[in-house]
Amino acid sequence: MNGLVPGGASHLLIGGKLVPGGAGVFATVDPATEEVLGHAANADSADMDAAITAARTAFDTTDWSRDHAFRARCLRQLRDGLRGHIEELREITIAEVGAPRMLTSGPHLEGPVDDLGWFADLAENYTWETDLGVAEPMGIKSSRRVRREPIGVVGAITPWNFPHQINFAKLGPALAAGTTVVLKPAPDTPWCAAVVGRIIAEETDIPAGVVNIVTSDDHGLGNQLVVDPRVDMVSFTGSTQTGRAVMSAAAASLKKVFLELGGKSAFIVLDDADLRGAVSYAAFGVCVHAGQGCAISTRLLVPRESYEQAVKYAARTLAGITPGNPTDAGTICGPLISERQRDRVQRYLDLARAEGGTIVTGGGRPATAERGYYIEPTLIAGLPNSATVAQEEIFGPVLVIIPHDGDDDAVRIANDSPYGLSGSVWGTDTERIRRVVEGVRTGTLSVNGGVWYSADAPFGGYKQSGIGREMGVAGFEEYTETKLIATGC
Numbered sequence: 001m002n003g004l005v006p007g008g009a010s011h012l013l014i015g016g017k018l019v020p021g022g023a024g025v026f027a028t029v030d031p032a033t034e035e036v037l038g039h040a041a042n043a044d045s046a047d048m049d050a051a052i053t054a055a056r057t058a059f060d061t062t063d064w065s066r067d068h069a070f071r072a073r074c075l076r077q078l079r080d081g082l083r084g085h086i087e088e089l090r091e092i093t094i095a096e097v098g099a100p101r102m103l104t105s106g107p108h109l110e111g112p113v114d115d116l117g118w119f120a121d122l123a124e125n126y127t128w129e130t131d132l133g134v135a136e137p138m139g140i141k142s143s144r145r146v147r148r149e150p151i152g153v154v155g156a157i158t159p160w161n162f163p164h165q166i167n168f169a170k171l172g173p174a175l176a177a178g179t180t181v182v183l184k185p186a187p188d189t190p191w192c193a194a195v196v197g198r199i200i201a202e203e204t205d206i207p208a209g210v211v212n213i214v215t216s217d218d219h220g221l222g223n224q225l226v227v228d229p230r231v232d233m234v235s236f237t238g239s240t241q242t243g244r245a246v247m248s249a250a251a252a253s254l255k256k257v258f259l260e261l262g263g264k265s266a267f268i269v270l271d272d273a274d275l276r277g278a279v280s281y282a283a284f285g286v287c288v289h290a291g292q293g294c295a296i297s298t299r300l301l302v303p304r305e306s307y308e309q310a311v312k313y314a315a316r317t318l319a320g321i322t323p324g325n326p327t328d329a330g331t332i333c334g335p336l337i338s339e340r341q342r343d344r345v346q347r348y349l350d351l352a353r354a355e356g357g358t359i360v361t362g363g364g365r366p367a368t369a370e371r372g373y374y375i376e377p378t379l380i381a382g383l384p385n386s387a388t389v390a391q392e393e394i395f396g397p398v399l400v401i402i403p404h405d406g407d408d409d410a411v412r413i414a415n416d417s418p419y420g421l422s423g424s425v426w427g428t429d430t431e432r433i434r435r436v437v438e439g440v441r442t443g444t445l446s447v448n449g450g451v452w453y454s455a456d457a458p459f460g461g462y463k464q465s466g467i468g469r470e471m472g473v474a475g476f477e478e479y480t481e482t483k484l485i486a487t488g489c
Contacts (some may be wrong), residue, residue, distance in 0.1 A: 013197030015054035016208025026217040031098035040190035046383040051212035055180040058209030065178035075120035081203035118455035119172035150178030155225025160188035177479035187366030190215035258468040263421030266414035267297035280428035283317035286335040291397040295422040304403035345396035345484030357383040411439035420462030
């Protein structure tokens with residue numbers, strides 16, 4: 001694996017230069033084998049300070065924030081550079097993330113890389129100024145215009161589950177908007193970010209300091225971005241618990257926060273739906289990337305009269321999906337990211353039993369997996385929506401099946417959650433579906449398998465699933481400020 005990454009990807013990107021970490025290096029581990037792949041640069045507080053300084057200087061002293069065409073060209077260079085290293089990135093992603101190979105052709109790599117081109121187009125075509133016309137506020141005739149400007153320095157803190165997708169969902173709109181960025185990726189997936197840093201430094205015209213990438217095994221180093229007054233905005237994706245801490249710490253400098261947080265999304269099956277098809281689809285969904293996705297629907301709500309049959313359908317689907325080596329082309333459910341995460345999921349499964357639930361299928365480590373952080377696809381039945389495993393985000397291949405007593409009750413159960421990120425509705429009566437969709441309080445909803453995620457579509461949640469939107473024009477505008485200019489006439 002080291003042969004794929006010159007220098008073992010043991011570098012930071014600070015001020016346009018690839019530099020070693022002040023705290024030395026730390027190991028990155030293959031979750032499928034538990035073996036050390038190599039080492040990544042381990043930044044310290046001084047490195048983070050240097051990265052913030054570089055970003056601040058680049059924003060304040062260069063034309064980056066004003067030259068829309070140049071930014072678009074640089075984004076396309078980055079996209080093309082990444083495409084040129086796509087096989088290297090694919091192997092790193094499979095090894096470091098445990099991402100199934102088939103998913104790297106879509107949401108785990110190639111899709112997010114291509115999305116950078118959409119943001120490049122937006123940088124060129126966005127309406128940066130809007131004319132409000134002439135008015136006479138307070139009797140003074142004035143010509144008014146609204147101008148969008150980049151917010152300044154952005155601290156981007158990202159998780160490990162879909163590192164390329166989330167890193168580029170922040171870098172794409174932030175760079176298109178004209179901000180400068182300090183990216184702090186998760187300690188579990190440093191190479192995925194470090195290789196991007198190398199490509200930026202060696203194959204693009206992105207000015208020094210515009211993008212800085214700081215890898216570290218210290219989860220707390222990201223807090224430096226949150227509290228530093230030179231950082232104008234923090235864009236964070238991760239757990240709701242950490243999101244609360246980010247919001248609290250950012251309050252001291254009143255900096256803007258974008259938060260994309262947890263979810264416990266409901267998959268609602270109406271009584272006129274194809275029960276087998278809907279339930280099988282839901283069960284398959286929780287196995288994708290071992291359930292390590294915040295928007296995956298992990299509560300399956302089925303009509304009470306069909307509950308027992310739905311349990312059988314779900315169990316059959318889950319039992320037929322064997323966690324496998326992510327290097328294999330047919331694997332859809334790979335390992336969890338770490339021993340810590342596997343143990344966390346196992347504690348939830350044990351808790352489900354303790355609370356009176358039934359583990360219908362799965363429930364632990366696969367008997368065939370001597371090594372690797374694997375968990376069997378698991379179905380939990382016999383618990384109400386108030387149970388811990390139905391209320392808290394597990395982040396594993398675990399589905400909780402819950403009966404409902406009609407459309408209104410299904411909406412009530414779906415909304416009985418601190419989260420509001422996503423969900424799904426399956427049925428045939430379009431008017432009933434419309435009422436259910438309008439009743440469910442989430443940021444995204446899929447109807448009968450519709451796919452809502454793309455570069456041009458805003459993504460985010462209600463309630464404790466976050467603040468703001470990522471992707472689309474709305475996500476781009478998160479990285480801007482609004483200025484109103486009035487000229488006497």
